[in-house]
Amino acid sequence: MRVSHYFEWEETITGGQKQSVKNQRKILKQNDVQYTTEPDLSADILHLNNMGPRSTYLARKARNKDIKVVVHAHQTAEDFKNSFKFSNVISKPLKPYLKYAYSLADHIICPSGYNREVMDNYTDASKTVISNGFDPEKLEGFEDLRGEYLEKYDLKPPVVFNVGHVIKRKGLETFIETAREMPETDFVWFGFLNPTGGEGFTDELLKSRDTKKLVENSPDNCQFTGYVDDVRGAFAAGDIFFFPSKNENEGMALLEAMSCSKPLVVRDISVYKWLEDGENCLKAENDFTSQIEKLKDEGLRSKIGSNAEDRSREFELDSVGDDLVSLYKELV
DSSP: OEEEEEOTTTTTOOTHHHHHHHHHHHHHHHTTOEEESSOOTTSSEEEESSOOHHHHHHHHHHHHTTOEEEEEOOOOHHHHTTSSTTHHHHHHHHHHHHHHHHHTOSEEEESSHHHHHHHTTTOOSEEEEOOOOBOGGGGTTGGGGHHHHHHHTTOOSSOEEEESOOOGGGTHHHHHHHHHHOTTSOEEEEBOSSSSOOOTHHHHHHSOHHHHHHHHTOOTTEEEEEOOSOTHHHHHHOSEEEEOOSOOSOOHHHHHHHHTTOOEEEEOOGGGTTSOBTTTBEEESSOOHHHHHHTTSHHHHHHHHHHHHHHHGGGBHHHHHHHHHHHHHHHO
Protein backbone atom coordinates (compact mmCIF):
# COMPACT_ATOMS: atom_id res chain seq x y z
CA MET A 1 0.00 0.00 0.00
CA ARG A 2 1.31 3.43 -0.99
CA VAL A 3 -0.22 6.77 0.01
CA SER A 4 0.06 10.19 -1.62
CA HIS A 5 -0.19 12.39 1.48
CA TYR A 6 -0.65 15.86 0.06
CA PHE A 7 -0.99 19.15 1.97
CA GLU A 8 -1.74 22.04 -0.38
CA TRP A 9 -0.13 25.36 0.69
CA GLU A 10 2.05 23.43 3.14
CA GLU A 11 4.65 26.19 3.27
CA THR A 12 2.05 28.81 4.21
CA ILE A 13 -0.31 27.20 6.72
CA THR A 14 0.72 26.96 10.37
CA GLY A 15 -0.98 26.07 13.65
CA GLY A 16 -3.06 23.02 14.44
CA GLN A 17 -3.66 22.01 10.84
CA LYS A 18 0.06 21.84 10.10
CA GLN A 19 0.70 19.93 13.33
CA SER A 20 -2.06 17.48 12.42
CA VAL A 21 -0.32 16.73 9.12
CA LYS A 22 2.98 16.20 10.96
CA ASN A 23 1.20 13.83 13.33
CA GLN A 24 -0.29 11.84 10.47
CA ARG A 25 3.08 11.46 8.77
CA LYS A 26 4.70 10.34 12.01
CA ILE A 27 1.98 7.69 12.33
CA LEU A 28 2.67 6.49 8.78
CA LYS A 29 6.41 6.20 9.49
CA GLN A 30 5.82 4.32 12.74
CA ASN A 31 3.56 1.87 10.94
CA ASP A 32 5.86 1.40 7.92
CA VAL A 33 3.27 2.80 5.50
CA GLN A 34 4.93 3.95 2.28
CA TYR A 35 3.97 7.51 1.39
CA THR A 36 5.01 10.53 -0.60
CA THR A 37 4.19 14.16 0.18
CA GLU A 38 3.82 14.89 -3.53
CA PRO A 39 0.47 14.60 -5.36
CA ASP A 40 0.99 11.21 -7.01
CA LEU A 41 -1.86 9.58 -8.92
CA SER A 42 -0.02 6.27 -9.13
CA ALA A 43 -0.55 5.72 -5.40
CA ASP A 44 -3.26 3.49 -3.91
CA ILE A 45 -4.70 6.30 -1.78
CA LEU A 46 -4.73 10.07 -2.26
CA HIS A 47 -5.00 11.67 1.18
CA LEU A 48 -5.74 15.41 0.97
CA ASN A 49 -5.34 17.76 3.94
CA ASN A 50 -6.40 21.08 2.45
CA MET A 51 -9.05 21.30 -0.25
CA GLY A 52 -7.61 24.14 -2.29
CA PRO A 53 -8.13 24.28 -6.07
CA ARG A 54 -5.25 21.92 -6.86
CA SER A 55 -6.46 19.34 -4.34
CA THR A 56 -9.97 19.52 -5.77
CA TYR A 57 -8.57 18.97 -9.26
CA LEU A 58 -6.49 16.01 -8.05
CA ALA A 59 -9.50 14.48 -6.30
CA ARG A 60 -11.47 14.54 -9.56
CA LYS A 61 -8.57 12.96 -11.47
CA ALA A 62 -8.07 10.29 -8.79
CA ARG A 63 -11.75 9.32 -8.86
CA ASN A 64 -11.50 8.83 -12.62
CA LYS A 65 -8.54 6.51 -12.07
CA ASP A 66 -10.28 4.55 -9.29
CA ILE A 67 -7.76 5.78 -6.72
CA LYS A 68 -9.30 6.04 -3.26
CA VAL A 69 -9.61 9.66 -2.08
CA VAL A 70 -9.39 10.40 1.65
CA VAL A 71 -9.99 13.98 2.79
CA HIS A 72 -9.31 15.43 6.23
CA ALA A 73 -12.09 17.82 7.23
CA HIS A 74 -9.87 20.55 8.66
CA GLN A 75 -11.95 23.40 7.22
CA THR A 76 -15.58 24.35 7.49
CA ALA A 77 -17.23 27.68 6.73
CA GLU A 78 -18.33 27.80 10.38
CA ASP A 79 -14.75 27.43 11.59
CA PHE A 80 -13.50 29.95 9.02
CA LYS A 81 -15.54 32.88 10.35
CA ASN A 82 -13.84 35.50 12.53
CA SER A 83 -10.39 34.22 11.62
CA PHE A 84 -8.80 37.08 9.71
CA LYS A 85 -9.55 40.07 7.54
CA PHE A 86 -12.41 39.36 5.09
CA SER A 87 -12.95 35.84 6.52
CA ASN A 88 -16.63 36.49 7.24
CA VAL A 89 -17.18 37.63 3.66
CA ILE A 90 -15.24 34.70 2.20
CA SER A 91 -17.05 32.16 4.40
CA LYS A 92 -20.30 32.64 2.42
CA PRO A 93 -19.05 31.34 -0.96
CA LEU A 94 -16.67 28.97 0.86
CA LYS A 95 -19.44 26.67 2.05
CA PRO A 96 -20.80 25.70 -1.40
CA TYR A 97 -17.22 25.30 -2.64
CA LEU A 98 -16.34 22.99 0.26
CA LYS A 99 -19.57 21.04 -0.22
CA TYR A 100 -18.45 20.27 -3.76
CA ALA A 101 -14.82 19.59 -2.78
CA TYR A 102 -15.72 17.24 0.08
CA SER A 103 -18.24 15.40 -2.12
CA LEU A 104 -15.27 14.18 -4.21
CA ALA A 105 -13.96 12.10 -1.30
CA ASP A 106 -14.46 8.37 -0.93
CA HIS A 107 -14.01 8.89 2.79
CA ILE A 108 -13.90 11.93 5.11
CA ILE A 109 -11.81 11.94 8.29
CA CYS A 110 -13.43 14.13 10.96
CA PRO A 111 -11.28 15.15 13.95
CA SER A 112 -14.22 15.13 16.39
CA GLY A 113 -17.81 14.02 16.77
CA TYR A 114 -18.92 17.62 16.53
CA ASN A 115 -17.02 18.08 13.27
CA ARG A 116 -18.75 14.98 11.90
CA GLU A 117 -22.16 16.48 12.71
CA VAL A 118 -21.19 19.64 10.83
CA MET A 119 -19.82 17.65 7.89
CA ASP A 120 -23.12 15.80 7.53
CA ASN A 121 -24.44 19.11 6.17
CA TYR A 122 -21.65 19.19 3.57
CA THR A 123 -21.59 15.74 2.00
CA ASP A 124 -23.05 12.23 2.14
CA ALA A 125 -19.56 10.72 1.78
CA SER A 126 -18.59 8.06 4.32
CA LYS A 127 -17.06 9.52 7.47
CA THR A 128 -14.90 8.32 10.35
CA VAL A 129 -14.01 10.25 13.50
CA ILE A 130 -10.25 10.12 14.12
CA SER A 131 -8.76 12.68 16.48
CA ASN A 132 -5.87 14.83 15.28
CA GLY A 133 -4.23 13.59 18.46
CA PHE A 134 -1.08 15.06 19.92
CA ASP A 135 2.55 14.00 20.05
CA PRO A 136 3.67 13.61 23.70
CA GLU A 137 7.31 13.57 22.57
CA LYS A 138 6.89 17.18 21.41
CA LEU A 139 6.25 18.24 25.03
CA GLU A 140 8.83 16.14 26.87
CA GLY A 141 10.79 18.12 29.45
CA PHE A 142 8.44 21.11 29.42
CA GLU A 143 8.60 21.40 33.23
CA ASP A 144 12.29 22.35 33.07
CA LEU A 145 11.46 25.58 31.22
CA ARG A 146 9.11 27.02 33.83
CA GLY A 147 11.53 29.36 35.58
CA GLU A 148 12.99 30.62 32.30
CA TYR A 149 9.63 31.49 30.76
CA LEU A 150 8.16 32.99 33.92
CA GLU A 151 11.16 35.30 34.09
CA LYS A 152 11.22 36.01 30.34
CA TYR A 153 7.64 37.31 30.33
CA ASP A 154 7.64 38.64 33.92
CA LEU A 155 4.79 36.38 35.00
CA LYS A 156 3.52 35.74 38.51
CA PRO A 157 1.76 32.39 39.13
CA PRO A 158 -0.91 31.25 38.90
CA VAL A 159 -0.75 32.28 35.23
CA VAL A 160 -3.82 32.12 32.98
CA PHE A 161 -2.74 31.27 29.44
CA ASN A 162 -3.73 30.29 25.91
CA VAL A 163 -1.70 28.83 23.04
CA GLY A 164 -2.45 29.34 19.35
CA HIS A 165 -3.18 31.91 16.68
CA VAL A 166 -4.57 35.19 18.00
CA ILE A 167 -7.90 35.40 16.18
CA LYS A 168 -11.37 36.54 17.24
CA ARG A 169 -12.97 33.13 16.75
CA LYS A 170 -10.81 31.72 19.51
CA GLY A 171 -12.42 34.05 22.03
CA LEU A 172 -9.92 36.89 21.86
CA GLU A 173 -12.34 39.52 23.15
CA THR A 174 -13.45 37.28 26.03
CA PHE A 175 -9.83 36.55 26.95
CA ILE A 176 -9.00 40.26 27.09
CA GLU A 177 -12.14 41.33 28.96
CA THR A 178 -11.69 38.55 31.53
CA ALA A 179 -8.14 39.78 32.10
CA ARG A 180 -9.48 43.30 32.53
CA GLU A 181 -11.85 42.05 35.24
CA MET A 182 -8.93 40.37 37.07
CA PRO A 183 -6.17 43.02 37.15
CA GLU A 184 -4.12 41.19 39.79
CA THR A 185 -3.83 38.05 37.64
CA ASP A 186 -1.39 37.59 34.75
CA PHE A 187 -2.92 36.54 31.43
CA VAL A 188 -0.70 35.54 28.50
CA TRP A 189 -1.49 34.34 24.98
CA PHE A 190 1.37 32.49 23.31
CA GLY A 191 1.22 32.34 19.53
CA PHE A 192 1.19 34.04 16.16
CA LEU A 193 -0.63 37.35 15.85
CA ASN A 194 -2.09 36.27 12.49
CA PRO A 195 -3.52 33.04 11.05
CA THR A 196 -0.53 32.02 8.91
CA GLY A 197 2.43 33.23 10.91
CA GLY A 198 3.60 35.50 8.12
CA GLU A 199 5.56 38.69 8.58
CA GLY A 200 5.41 42.20 7.22
CA PHE A 201 2.92 42.66 4.41
CA THR A 202 1.32 39.25 4.95
CA ASP A 203 0.88 39.99 8.64
CA GLU A 204 -0.84 43.32 8.01
CA LEU A 205 -2.93 41.88 5.19
CA LEU A 206 -4.41 39.11 7.30
CA LYS A 207 -4.92 40.75 10.68
CA SER A 208 -8.35 42.31 10.93
CA ARG A 209 -8.71 45.85 12.22
CA ASP A 210 -10.77 44.57 15.16
CA THR A 211 -8.08 42.07 16.16
CA LYS A 212 -5.34 44.70 16.09
CA LYS A 213 -7.46 47.13 18.09
CA LEU A 214 -8.31 44.53 20.73
CA VAL A 215 -4.67 43.55 21.21
CA GLU A 216 -3.44 47.14 21.29
CA ASN A 217 -6.04 48.12 23.91
CA SER A 218 -5.64 45.09 26.16
CA PRO A 219 -4.89 45.76 29.85
CA ASP A 220 -1.39 45.73 31.31
CA ASN A 221 -1.87 42.28 32.86
CA CYS A 222 -2.63 40.73 29.43
CA GLN A 223 0.35 39.85 27.21
CA PHE A 224 0.54 38.63 23.63
CA THR A 225 3.95 37.07 23.06
CA GLY A 226 3.78 36.39 19.34
CA TYR A 227 5.61 33.32 18.08
CA VAL A 228 7.58 31.39 20.71
CA ASP A 229 10.62 29.35 19.70
CA ASP A 230 9.79 26.48 22.05
CA VAL A 231 6.09 25.90 22.69
CA ARG A 232 7.01 23.77 25.69
CA GLY A 233 7.81 27.02 27.46
CA ALA A 234 4.20 28.13 27.10
CA PHE A 235 2.89 25.01 28.80
CA ALA A 236 5.59 25.32 31.46
CA ALA A 237 4.78 28.91 32.39
CA GLY A 238 0.99 28.58 32.32
CA ASP A 239 -1.11 27.25 35.20
CA ILE A 240 -4.71 27.59 33.98
CA PHE A 241 -5.47 26.95 30.31
CA PHE A 242 -8.19 29.42 29.33
CA PHE A 243 -9.74 28.49 25.98
CA PRO A 244 -12.87 30.59 25.33
CA SER A 245 -13.01 29.66 21.64
CA LYS A 246 -16.41 30.02 19.98
CA ASN A 247 -15.89 27.30 17.38
CA GLU A 248 -13.34 24.51 17.01
CA ASN A 249 -13.07 21.34 14.97
CA GLU A 250 -11.16 19.82 17.89
CA GLY A 251 -8.50 22.04 19.47
CA MET A 252 -5.05 20.44 19.55
CA ALA A 253 -3.53 22.95 21.98
CA LEU A 254 -6.23 21.96 24.44
CA LEU A 255 -5.20 18.31 24.21
CA GLU A 256 -1.58 19.29 24.76
CA ALA A 257 -2.49 21.39 27.79
CA MET A 258 -4.40 18.46 29.25
CA SER A 259 -1.39 16.18 28.77
CA CYS A 260 0.68 18.68 30.78
CA SER A 261 -1.81 18.45 33.70
CA LYS A 262 -3.13 21.95 33.12
CA PRO A 263 -6.73 22.50 34.28
CA LEU A 264 -9.01 23.85 31.57
CA VAL A 265 -11.52 26.67 31.53
CA VAL A 266 -13.49 26.35 28.29
CA ARG A 267 -16.57 27.81 26.68
CA ASP A 268 -19.53 25.45 26.92
CA ILE A 269 -19.85 24.62 23.21
CA SER A 270 -20.84 21.41 21.40
CA VAL A 271 -17.32 20.32 20.43
CA TYR A 272 -16.47 19.91 24.13
CA LYS A 273 -19.42 17.76 25.15
CA TRP A 274 -16.92 15.00 25.87
CA LEU A 275 -15.27 17.10 28.61
CA GLU A 276 -16.84 16.78 32.08
CA ASP A 277 -17.47 20.04 33.89
CA GLY A 278 -16.00 19.91 37.39
CA GLU A 279 -14.09 16.71 36.62
CA ASN A 280 -11.45 17.43 33.95
CA CYS A 281 -12.38 21.05 33.17
CA LEU A 282 -14.54 23.98 34.22
CA LYS A 283 -17.08 25.28 31.70
CA ALA A 284 -18.84 28.60 31.33
CA GLU A 285 -21.06 30.34 28.81
CA ASN A 286 -20.20 33.93 29.68
CA ASP A 287 -18.88 34.31 33.23
CA PHE A 288 -15.35 32.93 33.07
CA THR A 289 -13.99 35.06 35.93
CA SER A 290 -15.59 32.98 38.68
CA GLN A 291 -14.30 29.72 37.15
CA ILE A 292 -10.74 31.04 36.95
CA GLU A 293 -11.00 32.30 40.53
CA LYS A 294 -11.95 28.78 41.66
CA LEU A 295 -8.77 27.40 40.09
CA LYS A 296 -6.57 29.70 42.12
CA ASP A 297 -7.08 27.05 44.79
CA GLU A 298 -4.01 24.84 44.34
CA GLY A 299 -5.82 21.69 45.45
CA LEU A 300 -8.64 22.06 42.92
CA ARG A 301 -6.15 23.05 40.24
CA SER A 302 -4.16 19.88 40.87
CA LYS A 303 -7.27 17.67 40.90
CA ILE A 304 -8.75 19.02 37.65
CA GLY A 305 -5.32 19.01 35.98
CA SER A 306 -4.59 15.42 36.98
CA ASN A 307 -7.97 14.25 35.67
CA ALA A 308 -7.35 16.14 32.44
CA GLU A 309 -3.99 14.40 32.00
CA ASP A 310 -5.60 11.00 32.52
CA ARG A 311 -8.25 11.74 29.89
CA SER A 312 -5.67 13.04 27.41
CA ARG A 313 -3.98 9.65 27.04
CA GLU A 314 -6.62 8.38 24.64
CA PHE A 315 -5.56 11.15 22.24
CA GLU A 316 -1.85 10.29 22.09
CA LEU A 317 -0.55 9.38 18.64
CA ASP A 318 -0.05 5.76 19.62
CA SER A 319 -3.74 5.58 20.49
CA VAL A 320 -5.17 7.27 17.39
CA GLY A 321 -2.61 5.94 14.89
CA ASP A 322 -4.12 2.49 14.57
CA ASP A 323 -7.43 4.03 13.48
CA LEU A 324 -5.81 5.90 10.58
CA VAL A 325 -3.85 2.88 9.33
CA SER A 326 -6.88 0.61 9.70
CA LEU A 327 -8.94 3.00 7.58
CA TYR A 328 -6.32 2.93 4.83
CA LYS A 329 -6.26 -0.86 4.81
CA GLU A 330 -10.06 -1.04 4.76
CA LEU A 331 -10.23 1.28 1.74
CA VAL A 332 -7.58 -0.57 -0.23
